[in-house]
Amino acid sequence: MSVSPDASGAGRALVTGASGMLAHDLVPALRAAGWVVTAMDRADLDVTDPAQCVAAVEGHDLVVNTAAYTRVDDAETDEAAAFAVNAVGAANVARACARGGARLVHVSTDYVFDGTESEPYAVDHPVAPRSAYGRTKAAGEWAVRALCPESWVVRTAWLYGAGGPNFVATMLRLATERDTVSVVDDQVGQPTWTVDLADLVVRLVAAGAPYGTHHGTSSGQTTWFGLARAAFELNGLDPQRVLPTTSDAFPRPAPRPGWSVLSHASLTAAGVAPIRDWREALSLFAG
Structure with a gap:
């Protein structure tokens, strides 16, 4: 079931994974x-429980599902735990939204692609x-x-923000501990501030954008090395202290995408402005 909007005209929204970044x-x-807004974290709502x-979901007009198992490397040895939240949990939320008449925004990731392309991934590129x-x-x-036709899947990547551990904060911490830091320069992506992604979600819903998949990443692109150097520079630190290296120097259980640049064409077609350039956002976050 759905409820009438409040005086502002928006309505009632549920955010899952409320303790996340x-x-x-x-x-x-x-x-x-x-x-x-009703904000529920894992202690309030176990998405694996239908x-x-x-x-x-009952009584809400909109659900934004940010609940996720995000321990990328741990998932390699415990895929069942990741599947329970990321797949079964998503299905449970979607089914509940369809039953309750709520629209759904589901947050996904660039990791659904193979990371081997050289042009921005379109929303309909095969996963x-x-x-x-x-x-x-x-x-x-x-x-x-499959379960909630009135839904938007919003893929994002390279998130950073004040609400949790992230690469930018780690680099600035390491700057106080080491003379130099080595950062991979062979992975390309779009650093995305959580403030900007949150704003995009709000605008996407307000615009009544077509249901389906959209990409919520910053405009422009860089490498982790380029991002680290920019963060150093914006904080008055010598960017020469950041040294380039390769992914081979940092072997991880889960392979990282070499190319995580996502196309924003579906947003433009829907009349929704894509997120601003990553450098502009970083200057506000880290400067």
Whole structure:
């Protein structure tokens, strides 16, 4: 069931995964846009429990599912745990939304792609995940599309923000501990501030953009090395202290995409402005 909008005209929104980095900025962004927000973290809502999802969604007009298993390397040895949250959990939320008449925004990832292209990935590019985490997130996307037609899947990548551990904060901490830091220069992506992604989600819903898949990443592109250097420079640190290296120097259980640049063409077609350039956002976050 759905409820009538409040006086602001927005309605009631549920945010799952409320203790996460994105939700830290999403909840206030929705409230600023006039939504009456219910924020639920893992202690409040276990998305792997179908009955809990039905009860949580009831009475809401919009659900933004940010609940996810994000321990990319751990998923390689415990894919079942990642699948339970990222696929089964997504299905439970989507089914509850369809039953309750709520629209759904489901947050996904660049890891659903193989990371081998050289042009921005279109929203309809075939998925080909190379990691357990990517496989479980791809399964979650499929479940959302199949079970809740009134839904948006928003893929993002390279997130950083004040609400949780992130690469930019790690680099600035290491700057106080080491003379130099070595950072990979062979992975390309779009550093995305959680404030900007939260704003995009709000605008996407407000615009009534077509249901389906959209990409929520910053404009422009760089490498992790380029991002680290920019963060140093914006904080008055010598960027020469950041040294380039390769992914081979940092072997990880889960393969990292070499190319994580996502196309924003679907947003433009829907009349929704893509997120600003990553450098502009970083200057506000780290400067």
